[in-house]
Amino acid sequence: MKGTIPFVFLIQCLIIFHYCGEISGESTTIVPAENVTILLDSLLEGYDKRLRPNYGGQSIDIDVSMLIYSFGPITESKMEYTMDMYFRQEWLDPRLTFNQDVVLYLTSEMSSRLWVPDTYFINEKAAKYHEITSKNSLLRISRDGKLLYSTRLTMTASCSMDLKLFPFDKQNCKLTLESYAYNTIGVHYYWLKNGAVWIDPEISLPQFEVQGYSIDVNTATYYVGNYSQLIINFYLGRQISYYVIQTYIPSSIIVVVSWVSFWIPRKATPARVALGVTTVLTMTTIMGNAGSSLPKLSYMKAIDIFLGVCHIYVFAALVEFALISFYDSPSFEQARQLVKEARSTKEDEGEMHQRGQSNGTNGDVRITVADGEDVIEGEVTVHDSDENILQQCICSSITKCKQKLTETGFEPDSTEHKARVLFPLTFVIFQAVYWIYFLFIAHSSPDVAGILS
Template identity: 30%
Template sequence: MSHPAWVMVSFLTELLSSYGGHGYNSNCANDTEIINALLKDSYNKHYLPSHPVHVRVDMWVQEVTSVSELTQDFEIDLYINEFWDDPALAFDYMNPCKTNISFDDKVLQKLWIPNTCFINSKNAAIHESPFRNVFLMVFSNGTLWTNYRMKLTGPCNMNLKRFPFDSQKCYLTFESYNYNTGEVRMEWNRPYPVMMLKDIELPDFELVNFSVVAVEQMYPAGWWDELTVSFVFRRRYGWYILQGYIPTMVTIVISWISFYLGSRAIPARTMLGVNSLLAMTFQFGNIIRNLPRVSYVKAIDVWMLSGMLFIFLSLLELALVGFMCRNEGLPPRVKKKKRTDDEDEDFSWKGVTQTSPHLELRQFWTDKRISSLRKDGDNNVNYDIPPEALALEPQISSFHTTSHRRKENMFRRVWNLMKRIKKIKAETVDFYSAIFFPLAYCLFNLCYWGYYLSDLSKVDLDADVTASIQEADAAAAAAAALLEASGSGVEPH
């Protein structure tokens, strides 16, 4: 038997022995006499035993069967215990043979109970195998002990920003459904409000911590005591390492093989890169299909998308190598013949619409005059040049020269850059890529694992949780102020 089970047995033994002290004798009252005296017609189950009734609560966790990210809840099997005093059920004055009597749920229905429930459970049911698992014990001093064996489905505050290195918090809230703090006061039973009957371990989670808290919550009908127990489950990420992280690492390394195949193996390199990208996409979809469609970025998203980026960059490197080797094996290009004067004249006319028509017309006449001077004098070609064009010839020539120099300098820079790129060989690009890509990926791994496996990501997550809690507290305070102002609330006990 585990240590928590021994603690529970010791606790119950001490509890039962504290009400002992009466030995058996022939003059003691048997169970039948006591039951007939307790369940007499004068007992009213609608009457409060005291004002207020103090109810002590503890629970024993038997098993946690599942924690679901899609539905954001967890399933748990537990025993819930309640203790309170009812002076009308005291029978120590009858000289009983036993200091306590056990009953089933049929007798419990005839007694006053605090009508407690889990207010935030999605589903709750009392086990009925083979009968309804409800236990009632009445002690001679009027103390009642009820025990329910239940199966519950409760909510979880799922935050998957650190998935699959995350920890999830699930909670259950227990309170009296009918009675406020003026009638029933709920409190955790000390010193063990929650006990684990076994170590809770799931295939993908393990229970690492639990805590309890008791608060007063305001409702339109008054203030209620709420007992909340929180369970912290830490995810086991071994499966994701084996099925997600290691395969993607291998896929990325396989995409780097193309750097060593040479510039002539373009089809093989293309097939290798595309297949790596498709394999990465398939692995990503296989992991996220069991996760809810959240709008924020998870740790697994950063890993997968970064891997896709590395493969995509390797494909871009392949495109650059293919561009540099596109003319290999082709015959040299034949230079074009020099344009004739007539072609120059036609070309000059094509630029008329590029700038102002007046400037182009003047430029046309200036070029015609220069061309006529260059020709042999025997041609005796004469053009009638307007005097306005002759007057503006120096200014137009200066403008044209400056613009031409700017364009020439720009084209010269581009041409020099192209010459430098053209001098670089495809093998050189592959050589440096084979060095740069692994180094960059190692640097990314250092940053990724150093962030998500340390407390840095937890600090950011705690800041988000604190902000949401502050917003919820502010909303609750505003609602309470509104209720008090409207006069519908009841002052706290």
């Protein structure tokens, strides 16, 4: 009895192994090499690779799947992207059926003697097979004549990018394939039902993130006929951290630095001019570097709006000092003094007007302005109906003060204090509106069919 227990256990193990081999669909039978050679010779006897399967009859169905293990780089200047993948095609060739319970695993040498689909990628710009140490291709033939042809490719394809929202943009890069010679009468392409596309979730790109994909089937109409197409859309989202660090933060700091001139005394002209010119030139340099990696576009991008506004702020700070210095000259100081006297006279006018109503008399106001070496005097009569003493002064005979009085109203001190508040306040409002709009409102997420895990 003791000797029979190991024997029974061995028989059970053999039965289990045979049953598992049937479930997996793989034959566990080892066929001698001589038999495989005879089988291949018999399959190739009378086989014409120039003719597709079912030539002259029903079109053949080709199931396609992709395993993408590398993605990038993505080059905006050339509007292209690169990826590495295992490209797989499956179809049925009745001429290759055989009776032996075996699956033939062959290399690319055998594929050159059989008919294979002439699949090509429409938007491909460059592609290559991997041939180290030999051409990376696999050909598998099942007993029912079903073939699996897999090859390793590195491909660079064109991608029409819309960069209006750069660097907040999300791109949809398309890849389209079809047969070059066979129209829908001869070939139909389909995505493999189980696992048409698989993208390695460990893929990492410097500026982009592969957010998902979607697949589609299409029939294209050309002059020579209708052709079956397969389309895959890759959805890429740009990571803006690089541009925040390299562009947005430095440009914002330059704008803030330009406001320092508002607290520098107006008499320190070299310091304020040097600060204003430096900030303007620095912003010009940042604007030039921000678009160096992009193509020459005819439309404005989101980053151009931000940098343009920052450039306006630093330039406005420089112009503000120029205006302050111009209106701070002695002649304008005299004009402002005249306005103050006119306003004080207007207050006296009210009292004179009240006395005039009781006494029935009018009041005369004499204004004296020193302009350089000349002393100009003018007399303005205040009538009962006068509403503004300044208007009478402008219409008087004091011709040299006329132009200056019309240009007054720009107080250097008050303007400087207003600039200290208005510049930061408006810039903060612009920043809030800009980031809210481009982060949450400007674009919507694409309809992604396949989400990376």
